Amino acid sequence: MPASADPNPRMEPIENLDRVIHEPARLKILTQLYVVDSGDFTYLMRVTGLTRGNLSSHMTKLEEAGYIKIKKEFVDRKPLTMLRLTPDGRKALETYRKTMAKIIRI
Amino acid sequence: MASEMDLKSIERKTYLTFFEDGIADIVAGLPILLFGLGMTTDESMFFIFAWMPLLLFWPLKQRITYPRIGYVKFSPERQKKISKGFVLLLIAGTLSLLMGIVVFMGFEGLIFDLQGFMREYSLLVFGAVLAGAYILIAILFEAKRFYIYGFFVFSGWLTGYLFDVNPGIPVAMSGAMIAIIGIGLLLRFLAKYPLPAEG
Numbered sequence: 001m002p003a004s005a006d007p008n009p010r011m012e013p014i015e016n017l018d019r020v021i022h023e024p025a026r027l028k029i030l031t032q033l034y035v036v037d038s039g040d041f042t043y044l045m046r047v048t049g050l051t052r053g054n055l056s057s058h059m060t061k062l063e064e065a066g067y068i069k070i071k072k073e074f075v076d077r078k079p080l081t082m083l084r085l086t087p088d089g090r091k092a093l094e095t096y097r098k099t100m101a102k103i104i105r106i
Numbered sequence: 107m108a109s110e111m112d113l114k115s116i117e118r119k120t121y122l123t124f125f126e127d128g129i130a131d132i133v134a135g136l137p138i139l140l141f142g143l144g145m146t147t148d149e150s151m152f153f154i155f156a157w158m159p160l161l162l163f164w165p166l167k168q169r170i171t172y173p174r175i176g177y178v179k180f181s182p183e184r185q186k187k188i189s190k191g192f193v194l195l196l197i198a199g200t201l202s203l204l205m206g207i208v209v210f211m212g213f214e215g216l217i218f219d220l221q222g223f224m225r226e227y228s229l230l231v232f233g234a235v236l237a238g239a240y241i242l243i244a245i246l247f248e249a250k251r252f253y254i255y256g257f258f259v260f261s262g263w264l265t266g267y268l269f270d271v272n273p274g275i276p277v278a279m280s281g282a283m284i285a286i287i288g289i290g291l292l293l294r295f296l297a298k299y300p301l302p303a304e305g
Contacts, residue, residue: 035117036178037185042302043176047120076168080177 013102020065021096025050025058030085030093033068038084059083067092118248121184125249126298127171128291133159134240134252135284138259142278170292174299191246198242202235229273233263255284 021027028048033039039047045055062068067089073082085093136159144152180188237260244252262280266273 031113031116032120035113035181036120037181038179040177042173043178045302046175046299075172075177078168082177082179 013099017099017103018092018096020061020067021092023058025054026062027096029055029058029062029083030067030089033083033085034090034093038071038082040080040082044083062089065089065092117181117184120178121180122248123175124171124178125247126291127167127295128288128293129163129166129171130243130247130249131251131255131288131291132285133163133166133288134243134255135281135286135288138236138262138281139278139285140281142262142274142276142281145274145277146272147274170296173301174295188247191243194246195239195242198239202239205235227267229263229267233260233267236260236263251287258283 021030025048028050029044032044032047041052041055044050045052048055050058059068059070063070066086069084069086071082071084073080137156140152140156140159144150144156179185237256240252240256240259243249244256258280259277262276262278263273265271265276
């Protein structure tokens with residue numbers, strides 16, 4: 001039988017969830033970056049518990065979405081890969097949190 | 107709001123992780139230990155080198171802490187708080203130095219006669235000033251164990267004042283206790299956060 005074409009409007013917030021953020025690993029990365037100005041690769045690996053490869057792939061997705069900015073910086077003459085949340089990323093995470101709060105209230 | 111509180115607690119936990127390494131404790135305890143040894147032995151080299159451990163703070167952070175737990179630039183609010191803390195510590199340090207000079211001049215009878223007062227209470231005055239510096243660190247950097255260190259330091263000087271012992275011994279012991287706690291924290295930190303595998 002074909003699906004009913006009568007979606008429940010109360011389910012709309014679920015439809016509107018940002019799928020880039022709605023992935024536990026990426027949500028962890030964004031949440032950690034939200035509370036600091038920027039952090040390096042080692043910091044994010046530690047706080048998210050992700051492997052180097054996994055973190056790299058999620059970083060790429062978040063960078064493509066324009067949510068984070070990756071920059072090579074020298075701190076005390078040592079090269080570090082620093083990650084920073086962009087204003088779009090900050091806004092997207094805030095929207096996601098609000099949407100989730102609405103969903104929880106459904 | 108509860109969710110705001112959660113983000114604040116994540117930020118606070120991130121910040122406090124950088125104090126888990128015990129390095130601040132070691133560099134804060136060693137000067138007191140060396141100062142106490144100087145008082146005990148009357149050897150001026152101890153006084154000269156007493157401030158040297160403070161210079162080890164950043165190099166140790168760079169070699170031990172950051173490679174293990176990563177490098178973070180804190181939020182502008184937190185950075186402002188940290189900078190304010192350093193400025194206040196610098197002011198407190200300068201004031202202590204000025205006070206030391208005034209006390210020295212008083213001892214020498216150069217400006218006014220402090221001899222009587224200082225002969226009686228110098229241990230308590232220095233103990234209170236140093237303990238105040240530790241409490242200032244505890245308040246400014248949210249490092250709660252520094253309240254206890256302030257108590258240790260003051261107790262060391264107070265013991266020297268109250269009992270018939272060389273005051274350098276309890277002072278050195280209070281510094282040693284702080285440094286030993288720092289070494290313990292450092293060992294725990296090294297075990298908890300091994301160097302991440304290269305690759």
